[in-house]
Amino acid sequence: MTHVAAILxxxxxxxxxxxxxxxxxxxxxxxxxxxxxCDEPPTSTQAPVLVKTEPGTLIFHPSTGPxxxxxxxxxxxPVRVDRPRIDETTPDWVAFTVGEDASAxxxxxxxxxxxxxxxxxxxxxxxxxxxxxxxxxxEEPEPTAANEFREGKSRxxxxxxxxxxxxxxxxxxxxxxVTQYMLPALVKILLLVLGFIMPLxxxxxxxxxxxxxxxxxxxxxxRANIRIGGLNLRLxxxxxxxxxxxxMLFKEDFIPKRAHRALYNLAPVFAxxxxxxxxxxxxxxxxxxYDQLFQPLSGADVAQCADGRGGTPLQVAQIDVGLLxxxxxxxxxxxxxxxxxxxSYNKWAILGSLRASxxxxxxxxxxxxxxxxxxxVYGTLEPHALVKAQETTYWGIVLQPIAFVLFFTAGMAxxxxxxxxxxxxxxxxxxxxxxxxGMRFGLFxxxxxxxxxxxAAMLATLFLGGWGLxxxxxxxxGFSSALAATLFLTAVGLGLTVxxxxxxxxSKAGELFGAVVALVGVxxxxxxxxAAFTGWGTAIPxxxxxxxxxxxxxGKVFLLCGVQLLVRWTLPRFRYDQxxxxxxxxxxxxxxxxxxxxxxxVYLLMPGLTPxx
Amino acid sequence: xxxxxxxxxxxxxxxxxIFLPAILEGLLTTARHxxxxxxxxxxxxxxTIRYGEPGVDxxxxxxxxxxxxxxxxxxxxxxxxxVACMCCSTVCPARCIYIEAEDRKDDAEKAPHSFVIxxxxxxxxxxxxxxxxxxxxxxxxxxxxxxxxxxxxxxLGKVELMKRGGPSVAVQGGLGADYREQAPKADPRxxxxxx
Numbered sequence: 001m002t003h004v005a006a007i008l009x010x011x012x013x014x015x016x017x018x019x020x021x022x023x024x025x026x027x028x029x030x031x032x033x034x035x036x037x038c039d040e041p042p043t044s045t046q047a048p049v050l051v052k053t054e055p056g057t058l059i060f061h062p063s064t065g066p067x068x069x070x071x072x073x074x075x076x077x078p079v080r081v082d083r084p085r086i087d088e089t090t091p092d093w094v095a096f097t098v099g100e101d102a103s104a105x106x107x108x109x110x111x112x113x114x115x116x117x118x119x120x121x122x123x124x125x126x127x128x129x130x131x132x133x134x135x136x137x138x139e140e141p142e143p144t145a146a147n148e149f150r151e152g153k154s155r156x157x158x159x160x161x162x163x164x165x166x167x168x169x170x171x172x173x174x175x176x177x178v179t180q181y182m183l184p185a186l187v188k189i190l191l192l193v194l195g196f197i198m199p200l201x202x203x204x205x206x207x208x209x210x211x212x213x214x215x216x217x218x219x220x221x222x223r224a225n226i227r228i229g230g231l232n233l234r235l236x237x238x239x240x241x242x243x244x245x246x247x248m249l250f251k252e253d254f255i256p257k258r259a260h261r262a263l264y265n266l267a268p269v270f271a272x273x274x275x276x277x278x279x280x281x282x283x284x285x286x287x288x289x290y291d292q293l294f295q296p297l298s299g300a301d302v303a304q305c306a307d308g309r310g311g312t313p314l315q316v317a318q319i320d321v322g323l324l325x326x327x328x329x330x331x332x333x334x335x336x337x338x339x340x341x342x343x344s345y346n347k348w349a350i351l352g353s354l355r356a357s358x359x360x361x362x363x364x365x366x367x368x369x370x371x372x373x374x375x376x377v378y379g380t381l382e383p384h385a386l387v388k389a390q391e392t393t394y395w396g397i398v399l400q401p402i403a404f405v406l407f408f409t410a411g412m413a414x415x416x417x418x419x420x421x422x423x424x425x426x427x428x429x430x431x432x433x434x435x436x437x438g439m440r441f442g443l444f445x446x447x448x449x450x451x452x453x454x455x456a457a458m459l460a461t462l463f464l465g466g467w468g469l470x471x472x473x474x475x476x477x478g479f480s481s482a483l484a485a486t487l488f489l490t491a492v493g494l495g496l497t498v499x500x501x502x503x504x505x506x507s508k509a510g511e512l513f514g515a516v517v518a519l520v521g522v523x524x525x526x527x528x529x530x531a532a533f534t535g536w537g538t539a540i541p542x543x544x545x546x547x548x549x550x551x552x553x554x555g556k557v558f559l560l561c562g563v564q565l566l567v568r569w570t571l572p573r574f575r576y577d578q579x580x581x582x583x584x585x586x587x588x589x590x591x592x593x594x595x596x597x598x599x600x601x602v603y604l605l606m607p608g609l610t611p612x613x
Numbered sequence: 614x615x616x617x618x619x620x621x622x623x624x625x626x627x628x629x630x631i632f633l634p635a636i637l638e639g640l641l642t643t644a645r646h647x648x649x650x651x652x653x654x655x656x657x658x659x660x661t662i663r664y665g666e667p668g669v670d671x672x673x674x675x676x677x678x679x680x681x682x683x684x685x686x687x688x689x690x691x692x693x694x695x696v697a698c699m700c701c702s703t704v705c706p707a708r709c710i711y712i713e714a715e716d717r718k719d720d721a722e723k724a725p726h727s728f729v730i731x732x733x734x735x736x737x738x739x740x741x742x743x744x745x746x747x748x749x750x751x752x753x754x755x756x757x758x759x760x761x762x763x764x765x766x767x768x769l770g771k772v773e774l775m776k777r778g779g780p781s782v783a784v785q786g787g788l789g790a791d792y793r794e795q796a797p798k799a800d801p802r803x804x805x806x807x808x
Contacts, residue, residue, distance in 0.1 A: 214650040215643040219661045405633070502652040570643045571636060 050075040051107070051160045053168040054300035056292070058117060058156065059309040060172045062149050066099060066118035069156070069168070070300060073107040080106050084115065084158040087167065092152035095123035096170055117156060117170070124149045124172055149174035171310075184312040192279060192316065196554065201449040202241045204561060208449075210237060211562065212569040236510075248442035256345055256435050263343035268436070268443035271336030275450040278329045281322040282457045283384040285314030285467050285549040286476060289542055296539035302476035306384065314467075314546070315384050323371055323381045326458070327364065330414065333451070334360045337416070337423060340444070341432035352432035355576065356416060356423035362583030363413040366406060369591040373403045373598040374462050387466030395470060396463035402594045404463045406587055411455040412564060413583070415448055419571040422579055456560035457553075464556055467549035474549065478540035485537025489528035496521025664757075672755045680739045680752040683730050683769070684777035693775060694749035697723040701741035701750055709734035710741060728771040732758050748783040 054070040073079050082104045086093045099116035107113055125147065151174070157167040206221065213220025222237040233239075255264060287306025289297060305311025308318075319325055334357055341353020375381060377399050378389040390396060397404045413420035424431035433444045460466060468474050469488060479485035500518025503510040531537045540548075574582065628634050650657040662674050675681070686694045697714035715726035735758075742752050754777050761767045 211647060214656075214659075215647045217646060217650060217658045217660065219656065219659055219663065499652070505654050506652065506656070566640055566644060566647070567636075570639045 050079050051081060051165060052298070053156070054112075054298040055304045056168070056298070056301055057310065058168055058170045059304060060096075060119040060121070060170070061309055062121040062124075062174050064119065064121075064309065066116040067304075068114055068300075069117050070112050070114045071107065071158070072112040072298075073109060076109050078106055078108045078111075079160050080104070080162075081113070081158050081160050081165075084156055086170075087155040087157045090154040092123070092172065093154045095120050095152060095172065096154050096156075098156070119172060121149065121172075124152050124174070180308060185316055188312075188314065188316045192282075192284065193276060196284075197276065197279060197450060197453055200453055200558070200561070201446055202245065203238070204449040204452065204565070205244060205445070206238055206241045207562075208565050208568075209240075211565050215566070215569050235513075245442070248439045251438040253438040253440060254435075258345040259435065260343040260345070263339050264435075265440075267336050267340035267343060268440045268447075269336075270339055271333060271447040272443050272450065274329045274333040274336070275447045275454060278326050278454055279457070280316040281319065281325055281383050282454070282461060283313065283315035283318075283387055283466055284457075284553045285546055286384075286388075287311050287313045288546050293543040294541045296477050297542045297545075299476040302542075313384055314550070318382065318384055320382050322383045323375070327368060331360065331364060333447075336444075336447070337432050340436065344432075344435035346435050348429035349432050349434045351429045352423045352425070352434070355425070356432060359413060359416070359420065359422055359579065359583075362580060363410045363587070366583060366587035366591045367410040367414065369588070369595055370403045370407045370410065371462065373400050373591075373594050376595075376598050376602050383461050383466075387461060387468065390465045391468045391472050391475075395465045400463065400594070400598065402590065403598075404459070406591050406594065407462065408459060410587060411458065412567060413579075415451040415455055415564075417448060417452065417564075418568045419573050420579060421573060422576055425573070427573075452561055452564050453557060456557045456564065459560050460553060460556040464560075467553040469552065474545070474552070476545065477538065478545055479531075479537040482531050482535040482537050485531040486528045489524045489531060493521045493524030493526075493528055496524060671757055675755050678753075679755060680737050680742075681754045682732065682752070682756045682758050682777065683735075683741070683774055684751050684754045685728060685771065685774040686749050686751060686778045686781040687775065689780060691780075693724060693728070693771065694747055694781060695725050695728060696747055696749070697725045698746060700744040700746060704740045704744040706738060706740065707734045707736045725771060728774060730769050730774065732767045732769060733764065748781045751778070 050073065052072045052074050054072055058067060058069065060067070069084075071081060071084070084098055084102050086096045086098060097118045097120070099118060102115035105113055149172075152172040154170040154172075155167045156170055158165055210220040212218075220237065221240045222234060224237055224240040224243045225232050225234040226239050227233070255261060287302045287304075289301060289305040289311035291310065292301065302311075306313040306318075317325075337356040338353045341349040341351070341356070344350070374386070374396050377396075378386050378393075380386055380389065386396075393399070416423050421431075424433075433441055436444060469484070471480075471484075473480050473484040473488060479488065497518050498521075500514045500516070500521055502514070503517060504514030506514075646658065650659055662671075663669050664671050664674075688694050695712075696717075697712050699712060699714075702708075702710040702712050709731040711727070711729040711731075713726040714723045717724040737752070739752055741750050756777070758767070
């Protein structure tokens with residue numbers, strides 16, 4: 001075993017020292033792959049598809065109302081379609097109806113028509129008291145258990161220029177609560193919490209110290225290292241967070257003699273739980289379709305999946321009151337602070353918790369009124385719909401620039417970190433967690449960083465288009481155009497290459513890392529060239545689009561965390577009275593003014609949304 | 614050169630009161646430092662000397678009067694200069710110098726039978742060097758006391774201390790036996806003594 005490790009470490013060390021050669025080798029490989037990829041694609045012998053249905057497969061659940069279906073003409077000449085109908089040869093055709101809005105029409109080149117398809121869910125309901133009579137000709141449905149829906153299939157058919165089209169499969173299913181809600185939610189929670197929040201939060205503990213050091217011309221933590229074989233990996237001190245975690249876990253867990261033991265133990269939980277809970281409403285991607293991962297999908301497909309039919313939205317809880325839920329839960333975090341201060345039996349601690357409560361009140365109001373502006377513009381409280389609305393119009397930062405600044409300020413106050421670290425106030429009172437030690441303190445510490453990440457995620461969702469790119473460059477099927485793909489890949493490639501080369505030059509430790517980053521950047525640049533010449537990028541496999549969206553979302557959150565750290569280490573602290581006057585006399589009037597102006601502008605410029613209509 | 618007076622307005626301007634321009638300015642400054650230090654070789658403006666890193670010799674950075682590990686100086690014949698006068702161990706505020714004297718056979722002076730310094734107790738104040746009348750103990754070795762795993766390793770004896778030492782150019786015992794004749798005379802013009 002040690003032998004293998006030694007060989008591996010030798011190999012990595014060689015890679016590190018020969019990074020130039022490795023980079024060259026990889027470049028040659030990339031060139032080879034690209035030249036083969038650029039070859040002529042095999043020509044298909046089938047007749048070209050003139051009309052596409054969106055979504056590709058229509059899925060109904062018992063509670064689904066009439067669904068909009070679009071026929072898109074993908075050819076270059078206008079085509080004529082007859083009135084779409086349900087295929088009578090399929091067993092369950094009687095249950096489905098094509099809406100009155102469907103008709104035989106001419107679809108212009110690149111144009112589309114839209115109509116509705118509905119379902120009578122009662123048809124699929126097994127024999128029971130509540131079963132409605134469905135008599136419309138056709139076969140008697142198979143008997144099923146009482147009051148349970150069975151699965152059914154049908155097909156929407158039509159002909160294009162007289163030639164029958166393959167049509168659109170229709171499915172009716174009634175997934176159980178477990179498969180529809182619980183399992184996907186569990187997977188998403190694990191992915192989000194264990195795959196993103198916790199790693200990033202612990203990384204932020206290192207990043208804060210390293211970034212502040214770099215900003216103040218210091219070196220920062222760089223001692224902790226991992227030894228694999230003969231290779232000493234120091235990685236700019238990143239592994240410090242592991243050392244910190246181990247230290248926190250093994251330190252003495254001290255409880256003051258006169259503390260209220262139960263509340264003292266509960267307070268860290270009250271601090272961390274709301275911080276993690278509010279992430280439930282954050283969408284980190286559009287929707288994911290389980291059975292169509294490797295083919296390009298249309299917007300309607302993904303919208304159907306995001307609605308929970310045939311897929312799941314990439315959001316733990318898609319609730320209509322999303323932002324209200326956030327206010328409700330985020331305010332609970334104050335309980336953690338207040339209880340920690342009160343139960344510690346320490347006057348500094350209780351001062352800290354009182355300050356925390358006062359600060360929370362003065363900022364929650366401003367935050368709430370700030371968001372109302374965005375609510376007026378986009379007309380929804382549901383974060384997923386908010387992001388979708390930004391995709392089709394403009395990002396929140398363009399439509400609500402003042403709200404962005406106000407929300408950023410108030411959000412930083414909400415995280416209880418400098419310049420709003422009144423509850424903590426290292427220099428006056430040590431803060432509400434003064435009596436805590438070991439991992440209990442660690443939880444408070446971590447919850448601050450989790451709140452930082454949440455604020456970044458919230459800013460990204462409300463004002464920076466969530467998982468999307470500016471100008472709707474990233475759509476459900478891929479990039480909106482080959483130009484968008486080229487632009488995105490060029491920007492990312494240039495950024496990564498420059499960063500990699502710079503990291504390469506900084507130190508010997510950075511050589512391997514820098515080479516890898518630069519290599520990935522160069523790969524992106526090749527991709528950009530490929531996209532520019534072949535028009536690639538408008539139809540990418542679904543799973544790639546999902547991953548791309550998640551990466552973009554993660555990148556935005558990471559950068560916003562960095563900006564928050566930058567602010568935290570640049571600005572001096574506010575005094576208590578300054579903080580209060582900023583909150584009540586600065587942010588509150590400004591957010592009200594922003595709200596009033598937004599309301600007037602919305603009334604004047606968006607007549608479709610006026611109450612009169 | 615005349616002294617110029619720069620008048621600073623203490624009036625609160627609108628620019629001050631909306632905070633944002635000043636905040637952005639500050640953020641730009643810190644961001645500039647961050648990017649420069651992160652992405653330039655040798656960490657840009659960071660002046661920290663990375664002692665202990667390979668290729669960094671602390672001795673290159675220690676100032677001339679740096680007080681390091683003690684050393685005992687030698688006479689011309691290589692024997693220890695110390696005459697066991699106990700000045701250093703008396704003045705030592707940390708009481709970390711332990712000397713046992715013995716008779717020096719070849720002249721009228723004493724010599725240390727054992728000379729032990731507990732470097733763990735030493736507060737590196739340098740008073741022993743100042744107290745020494747015959748330039749026997751010095752702290753200019755330019756060596757930082759290395760960390761030791763055992764307590765005994767940090768307690769240095771005469772042999773270790775002399776290993777770092779060398780011959781001193783000072784005259785042993787100051788000016789010598791006829792120091793009264795060699796000593797400079799006071800200028801009689803400024804003498805206030807009655808003649």
